[in-house]
Amino acid sequence: MAILIDETKKVLVQGITGREGMARTRLMMGYGTNVVAGCTPGRGGAEVEGVPVFDCVEEAVEKIGQIDISVIFVPAPLVKGATIEAFDAGVKLAVIVPDRVPVYDVMEIAHRAKQTGAAFTGPNTLGLLSPGKGVLGMMGGRAETAKKWFKPGPVGITSRSGGMTSSLAYYLNQEGIGQTTIVHVGGDSIVGLPHPEVVKLFEKDPETKLVVMFGEIGGSQEEQVADLIEKGEFTKPLVAFIGGKAAKEGTRFSHAGAIVEGNRGTHAGKVKRLLEVGATVVDKFDDIPKTVKAKLAEMGL
Numbered sequence: 001m002a003i004l005i006d007e008t009k010k011v012l013v014q015g016i017t018g019r020e021g022m023a024r025t026r027l028m029m030g031y032g033t034n035v036v037a038g039c040t041p042g043r044g045g046a047e048v049e050g051v052p053v054f055d056c057v058e059e060a061v062e063k064i065g066q067i068d069i070s071v072i073f074v075p076a077p078l079v080k081g082a083t084i085e086a087f088d089a090g091v092k093l094a095v096i097v098p099d100r101v102p103v104y105d106v107m108e109i110a111h112r113a114k115q116t117g118a119a120f121t122g123p124n125t126l127g128l129l130s131p132g133k134g135v136l137g138m139m140g141g142r143a144e145t146a147k148k149w150f151k152p153g154p155v156g157i158t159s160r161s162g163g164m165t166s167s168l169a170y171y172l173n174q175e176g177i178g179q180t181t182i183v184h185v186g187g188d189s190i191v192g193l194p195h196p197e198v199v200k201l202f203e204k205d206p207e208t209k210l211v212v213m214f215g216e217i218g219g220s221q222e223e224q225v226a227d228l229i230e231k232g233e234f235t236k237p238l239v240a241f242i243g244g245k246a247a248k249e250g251t252r253f254s255h256a257g258a259i260v261e262g263n264r265g266t267h268a269g270k271v272k273r274l275l276e277v278g279a280t281v282v283d284k285f286d287d288i289p290k291t292v293k294a295k296l297a298e299m300g301l
Contacts, residue, residue, distance in 0.1 A: 036064050110190070160214060180207050219265050
């Protein structure tokens, strides 16, 4: 089993005729993702990698049938319109790859998602991948690389860093530890499925036995995960790493959402809170694979 993406999900690519849209469609299809349609206004009737292109999402749904997921590769100012168009056409998950999407646009997207019973990952996400089942976005870069790097197994990954998402999976696989699903939640200050929402999905997945979380300074996603553990809403072992230990107040660490302001979102505060509820927090990124391996051994896996 996997969360969010598997081989049965029907996927639409918005912005499929652009450079990134075409390249990532090639990646997704090469990995086995069920891409059934693309959408670019004014380009209806074209094809990309054998995938039919429509002028709008509603037309794609009319011709193809219900679509489960839209992966969005349009310029940041157009993301709000594209995402809301997908939600209004019945799409229940949007993967918003572009960065620099205006915060108020993201808030409007979140509002429409709630109204329509939909969800979204990102903005500013590499996407997500379920080994052997499907990839959404640009994780792995090429299908051949993704097939080599990511293998099925019992570990779920949720990460605020795109590069570290792929690196986590790579180094775990070097230790013979595969994954159920790998999720880059996105690097912006407001994202659709932050760490707490992702770990709740992993909690419901019987094949996910342990979760690795790559956190960062800024915001309160990691503390909210600790709250879920404390309330018994997340019960699986959690191995966490928090980036940005050396950052001082006012320092932005890599992403728009990773900035310390006063006492909020500090490295020490996040580590302290996670340790309080029994999570395992490693001090060095390199310690993650051996720590996960030891935890799985304790579980008899």
